[in-house]
Amino acid sequence: xxxxxxxxxxxxxxxxxxxxxxxVSYALGVAPGGYLTHLYFGRAxxxxxxxxxxxxxxxxxxxxxxxxxxxxxxxxxLPLEYPGSGFGDYRVPAHEVVQPDGTAIAxxxxxxxxxxxxxxxxxGLPATYATDDSDAETLTVVLGDPVxxxxxxxxxxxxxxxxxxxxxxxxxxxxxxxKAIRKAASASLDFTAPGFELIHLSGSYAxxxxxxxxxxxxxxxxxxxxxxxxxxxxxxTFALVAPGTTEHAGAAYGFGxxxxxxxxxxxxxxxRQQVRVMAGINPAGFAWNLAPGASFQTPEVILTYTDxxxxxxxxxxxxxxxxxxIRGRYRHHDRPIVINNWEATYFDFDEAKILAIVAAAKRxxxxxFVLDDGWFGHRDDDRSSLGDWVTxxxxxxxxxxxxxxxxxxxxxxxxxxxxxxxxxxxxxxFAAHPDYRLAIPGxxxxxxxxxxxxxFSRADVRQAVLDQMCAVxxxxxxxxxxWDMNRNMSEVFSAALxxxxxxxxxxxxxxxxxxxxxxLTTRYPEILFEGCSGGGGRFDLGMLAYTSQIWTSDDTDAxxxxxxxxxxxxxxxxxxxxxxxxxxxxxxxxxxxxxxxxGAVASSGVLGYELDATKLTxxxxxxxxxxIVFYQAHRRLLQYGRLTRLLSPFEGGDTAxxxxxxxxxxxVVVYARPLAEEAPAVIRLRLFGLDANRxxxxxxxxxxxxxxxxxxxxxxxxxxxxYAGVQVYLKAVTDDE
Ligand code: DGJ
Numbered sequence: 001x002x003x004x005x006x007x008x009x010x011x012x013x014x015x016x017x018x019x020x021x022x023x024v025s026y027a028l029g030v031a032p033g034g035y036l037t038h039l040y041f042g043r044a045x046x047x048x049x050x051x052x053x054x055x056x057x058x059x060x061x062x063x064x065x066x067x068x069x070x071x072x073x074x075x076x077x078l079p080l081e082y083p084g085s086g087f088g089d090y091r092v093p094a095h096e097v098v099q100p101d102g103t104a105i106a107x108x109x110x111x112x113x114x115x116x117x118x119x120x121x122x123x124g125l126p127a128t129y130a131t132d133d134s135d136a137e138t139l140t141v142v143l144g145d146p147v148x149x150x151x152x153x154x155x156x157x158x159x160x161x162x163x164x165x166x167x168x169x170x171x172x173x174x175x176x177x178x179k180a181i182r183k184a185a186s187a188s189l190d191f192t193a194p195g196f197e198l199i200h201l202s203g204s205y206a207x208x209x210x211x212x213x214x215x216x217x218x219x220x221x222x223x224x225x226x227x228x229x230x231x232x233x234x235x236x237t238f239a240l241v242a243p244g245t246t247e248h249a250g251a252a253y254g255f256g257x258x259x260x261x262x263x264x265x266x267x268x269x270x271x272r273q274q275v276r277v278m279a280g281i282n283p284a285g286f287a288w289n290l291a292p293g294a295s296f297q298t299p300e301v302i303l304t305y306t307d308x309x310x311x312x313x314x315x316x317x318x319x320x321x322x323x324x325x326i327r328g329r330y331r332h333h334d335r336p337i338v339i340n341n342w343e344a345t346y347f348d349f350d351e352a353k354i355l356a357i358v359a360a361a362k363r364x365x366x367x368x369f370v371l372d373d374g375w376f377g378h379r380d381d382d383r384s385s386l387g388d389w390v391t392x393x394x395x396x397x398x399x400x401x402x403x404x405x406x407x408x409x410x411x412x413x414x415x416x417x418x419x420x421x422x423x424x425x426x427x428x429x430f431a432a433h434p435d436y437r438l439a440i441p442g443x444x445x446x447x448x449x450x451x452x453x454x455x456f457s458r459a460d461v462r463q464a465v466l467d468q469m470c471a472v473x474x475x476x477x478x479x480x481x482x483w484d485m486n487r488n489m490s491e492v493f494s495a496a497l498x499x500x501x502x503x504x505x506x507x508x509x510x511x512x513x514x515x516x517x518x519x520l521t522t523r524y525p526e527i528l529f530e531g532c533s534g535g536g537g538r539f540d541l542g543m544l545a546y547t548s549q550i551w552t553s554d555d556t557d558a559x560x561x562x563x564x565x566x567x568x569x570x571x572x573x574x575x576x577x578x579x580x581x582x583x584x585x586x587x588x589x590x591x592x593x594x595x596x597x598x599g600a601v602a603s604s605g606v607l608g609y610e611l612d613a614t615k616l617t618x619x620x621x622x623x624x625x626x627x628i629v630f631y632q633a634h635r636r637l638l639q640y641g642r643l644t645r646l647l648s649p650f651e652g653g654d655t656a657x658x659x660x661x662x663x664x665x666x667x668v669v670v671y672a673r674p675l676a677e678e679a680p681a682v683i684r685l686r687l688f689g690l691d692a693n694r695x696x697x698x699x700x701x702x703x704x705x706x707x708x709x710x711x712x713x714x715x716x717x718x719x720x721x722x723y724a725g726v727q728v729y730l731k732a733v734t735d736d737e
Pocket of ligand 1: 342372373417484486532533534535536551553554
């Protein structure tokens with residue numbers, strides 16, 4: 001029997017496609033002349049009746065489409081699904097391909113479409129996936145410019161039971177002459193969004209993903225990275241929200257690019273308050289050659305809609321990432337509590353010191369030890385040995401395998417740090433292969449943290465690193481890999497590519513990185529990979545397809561972490577947010593925060609420790625033991641529970657969130673007040689999503705779910721004390737309790 005779509009309708013009379021699943025609707029249509037227009041994206045409708053294109057009649061100073069006769073519509077305010085350029089749409093184009101005649105204009109019109117079951121994989125690129133053919137349906141609309149032979153296939157997938165649409169594009173050269181893609185956005189859509197506000201996650205090293213909210217005006221906003229990584233500075237996720245949208249209510253659209261390299265997200269509001277939203281590979285420095293018959297696959301963009309405010313947006317993203325992006329053994333899997341020696345020792349360690357930390361950590365209940373930077377080559381500081389993945393003979397004379405064995409004998413797992421994409425000038429790899437790094441011949445090359453980026457666009461370079469990593473992993477019992485990356489690219493040039501192909505290097509690098517991660521995660525399915533890039537410099541959807549969790553920031557100060565984790569949680573689930581309790585005074589700010597605050601913040605994610613366990617006082621040890629016992633008892637909730645943000649650190653000093661199970665029968669509430677004040681307000685925190693008909697055991701009392709959601713939880717904050725943090729657990733009681 002042929003496939004009968006249930007989530008994608010095509011109305012042949014009006015030439016309208018409607019993707020719907022009871023949670024979300026997305027409609028697009030073919031306008032006169034074959035223009036593929038955006039019609040609607042938002043709250044689910046049963047059947048899409050509107051066509052609406054006549055409302056977009058141009059009154060503005062722009063030409064009418066050629067061959068359409070007078071008074072049809074002007075392209076400058078026709079809502080389009082994938083705008084070309086050069087024909088009177090003066091907004092930002094999605095597509096620019098340089099033709100043999102030197103032009104880069106494209107007039108893309110509808111050619112054909114097909115609807116298929118399931119969701120095809122994107123060759124070489126990470127993407128969300130369908131579990132089987134009934135889980136999703138995909139519409140592919142083919143556009144083309146018949147004059148220059150460029151074909152663009154737009155893929156739209158709708159998942160069952162999720163307010164999610166994904167989009168990606170394949171550009172094919174149907175001409176007999178070669179061309180070069182200058183820009184190929186993954187998705188673009190134009191919608192009417194008067195008064196909408198933009199929310200994005202901006203920051204810096206050790207200050208990642210701070211939440212910025214601003215009203216759109218008639219302007220073009222670009223959120224991007226040109227660093228060869230998604231970056232600390234601008235995350236490739238953002239939201240558009242209706243005026244007045246809060247954490248708990250209001251319309252919110254979420255957008256995220258599944259890519260870890262140079263990205264460009266464009267939000268352009270025109271004179272009629274229409275908003276064009278676009279995301280894809282950054283065109284800066286990008287040029288991809290397309291031989292006759294060749295195709296180019298763009299990364300995927302995820303689009304979501306909710307009318308339940310920013311917490312509703314997060315719930316959709318958290319579920320999607322946990323269920324349909326993270327793969328392998330660690331999908332929905334408990335994450336261990338690790339201790340990492342970076343802030344404990346930096347480069348200054350030997351086996352005895354490590355084993356002392358391991359023994360002390362074991363006594364506290366920690367489950368895994370991660371050996372950080374400095375275990376290889378002759379790396380005693382950050383000036384050498386990247387590229388030489390052989391054990392540092394002076395620090396670990398008995399070998400890495402021996403260390404791993406002893407740690408396992410103590411009942412703990414063993415994790416290891418790698419920085420596979422980098423090379424130090426002072427390394428054997430560099431001496432043998434100086435051309436393995438990205439560098440422009442004849443130029444000195446700029447070091448970052450005394451290191452250079454390996455040319456991961458090259459299969460031979462990747463193989464050289466992979467072989468070394470496998471030699472370690474095949475002989476050492478490694479349960480966890482921290483994959484770090486500590487500089488951004490410069491002098492992007494590959495010694496293995498001809499001059500005309502240098503514009504391909506950054507994207508080829510990303511394909512190479514994904515290939516390497518795919519091979520390693522396939523070969524070592526039991527290993528849990530943690531992503532890292534100088535903290536959270538590559539915290540993105542692309543990496544999460546391989547590394548199931550990511551080190552959130554090198555800033556481990558609990559007060560700074562409130563903002564970093566709050567912002568990160570807008571899109572990324574708790575199971576991905578690696579967070580460690582570190583020593584005081586804190587190494588970044590010298591701040592001396594309470595153990596209670598450090599524990600509450602680090603437990604709101606994947607808990608770990610970043611300190612020398614041998615140096616803790618008796619009372620600190622007791623506190624850590626208590627944190628671990630609590631975390632182990634509620635690990636599922638704290639890693640996979642539903643997060644509801646209650647009080648934003650971006651709006652005031654105090655911060656609060658609630659993590660509940662799906663049915664609202666138990667929850668952990670976190671409240672943080674960094675600075676004490678005279679006559680502090682009494683805090684009643686209204687909770688969400690509990691069962692109004694049940695009573696809850698909380699703080700030794702029995703309180704109704706309706707009371708907790710109405711009157712609120714009376715938060716037991718210590719008075720007159722800086723860095724106060726409380727963590728309250730509540731659980732529904734049965735009638736006989
Ligand atoms: C940056 C990471 O974020 C740190 O945790 C640590 O692994 C260092 N690199 C080691 O060089």
